[in-house]
Amino acid sequence: MKYLTNLNPLSKVAEILPQLKTISDVEKIPTWDALGYVVARDVVPTHDYPPHPRAAYDGYAVNAEATPGKFKLVGTVLVGQYRRDLVLKEGETAYVSVGAFLPEGSDTVVPEEVAKVEGNYVVIDRKFEKYDNVDPPGSYVRKGTVMLKQGTVITPFDVVGLLDVGITTVHVYRKVAVTIIATGDELITPPVDPEVAAELVQRGMVIESTASLVAWYIQTFMPYVEIRKKVVLGDKHEEVKRVVEDGLANGDAVIITGGAGPSEIDHFYKLGYAGLRGFRMKPGRPTSVAVVNGKPIFGLSGYPISALHGVIRIVEPALRHMANVTKSPRHDWIYAVITQDVPGEMAQVVRVKLSTVEGTIYATPIKVKHHSFTDADAHGVALTLSGGVKRGDVVPVLVYRES
């Protein structure tokens, strides 16, 4: 590493962003394959869900107005079955399992345990109200509701939530295609014999792990980036140059690790692109970036943590911008202060919206009847204790989207 002079302030990254070509290719893909992609068009259902009243418990479907009463058992509807042929007449009932659409002529489910079966008849000895133990039509989602906004990175919670209401395709941006090149004649590339590698480290060689750490960070925090190629090269500059040019021609960005320092093996420098060379950051001073025809080339240190620092400060903001991301995914377990009482004898999982005020994170429960978890405004799920929690209590929250 050189004592680089004229280092750039980190704020200079902002000058790079407008030069970058953002991804404009939009694809329509199955929802089950959409994890990590960026929503290109607001996701808005064209129908209410459920389309018909749906059983929330196993039991007997009846017309609430006829309760209490004695009903003739005329059929069964299990979840997944479509029984629009079954129409209940006055004084009739059908067995339904949780998730099944209620047969026409019924609006309520009497839980199995509460009903008394007498031969072919079911006796219900108390009054039930319409939609008791039922998810009414549209209770999961209403036609026209924005379930996910353009720019949101799709999380596992979104996938299950969309599939739950029958949204099976989404319009997404193509992922940002990145090539990672680790350089350095000193590098040992696994798999190798561990004993031999250990001996070589004692002799000054280095086991490649920088590009692997960079790839881990990208895969974990930037799923909207596709690592198109990851190679370990020596310091033969012509070979490095060839892979860089291929990465630019066939992808959107190139990351070079190592050799960012002394001019004789500084591949980034030797490529001759104009850009920002060196930033006021420690470690990672040699971090560099140039933009060629709207595509960035990043030069990172060969040291793992220095390179990671460069990724966090320089690479991530640039690629996130290219990917059109407004909301990144998260997979954090954090603690937050709950803003409302959540009563309840049972331990619960509650969908929450997060906000930060003067360094304290607050979790506000989002009330919903169903458990489908796609909501443009939700950031995570909070765990409560048996007996409930009080406003002001600190609760663990699994955060799946940045707030």
Add this chain to the structure above:
Amino acid sequence: MKYLTNLNPLSKVAEILPQLKTISDVEKIPTWDALGYVVARDVVPTHDYPPHPRAAYDGYAVNAEATPGKFKLVGTVLVGQYRRDLVLKEGETAYVSVGAFLPEGSDTVVPEEVAKVEGNYVVIDRKFEKYDNVDPPGSYVRKGTVMLKQGTVITPFDVVGLLDVGITTVHVYRKVAVTIIATGDELITPPVDPEVAAELVQRGMVIESTASLVAWYIQTFMPYVEIRKKVVLGDKHEEVKRVVEDGLANGDAVIITGGAGPSEIDHFYKLGYAGLRGFRMKPGRPTSVAVVNGKPIFGLSGYPISALHGVIRIVEPALRHMANVTKSPRHDWIYAVITQDVPGEMAQVVRVKLSTVEGTIYATPIKVKHHSFTDADAHGVALTLSGGVKRGDVVPVLVYRES
């Protein structure tokens, strides 16, 4: 879902743990393959690292006592080269690149920019101290230091830190082998035609996503678990039973999703194992667990979020116990209060130890000369601003290990 009665309190999970067979198989594997494994023996280096003084900058290796002075340039050592043949005599210097071991006869590096080259000679016009711009022997790690404790799940930071000092193998526990079985005749299993799937959802069918969400959680938060098999079955109980028995015979645990409710399609119930059926949690009441010969079988709801709740409350504590985990990995971006001033003109990344006092998370910087990041006591890295941060400031922290 039945109105289950006699639900178990969550605290009953503690009674299950002693019945579980913990993993005792220990394997010695290459460090570069060790991500997510659990350390079975404390990782303790048998040597200091670096073994010799190592250049921290590109420049000229000299004996500090001879500075200022004029030195004859007699050779070059680049990182990765092993030049124990090169011995500097009085008045001699060699060019070294960052990471290179210093040739014998030198103890200091004069940065390239500070030296004046005159033909075959290098003029140094100021005084340098021993080990200036050098990582002294043992400065990365000392022989005998516990770098990772038994029970720690290996993170990407540990991999790079261990490789950096030449620790190329680790003793780890075999991963916990789990079979996941999604059941239900109502399930549609992708890949299918999305338009057809959407239509089937309108008719009451369900696109399988519960087992996928469970698998995502396991892969993200429990890397010490290997998903040996993940299958979607209908409600043919004999088939479910066969896969359960195979999962127990050839693995360590089985997870069944769906059908946890009405007795006629409750596979968990029909298997006939004694155990805990139903917990005081919402959603996810039907969550169940039985232990057969030290191996757990979990019954989870068919609803994605209910199943996830069961994983968090019941499955994770059990499998974590079986895996011998004392410290789980994390990949959280959180905010914490820094406990010391971190001065510095440059934006920095600083290794920290986390602690929580009355709901506030504190980050205490761990001072180290080098940037290798394996440390049994470290939990994350904090980002500071240009100009430094003051004690009490809130800083972002990338957490990689639970505190």
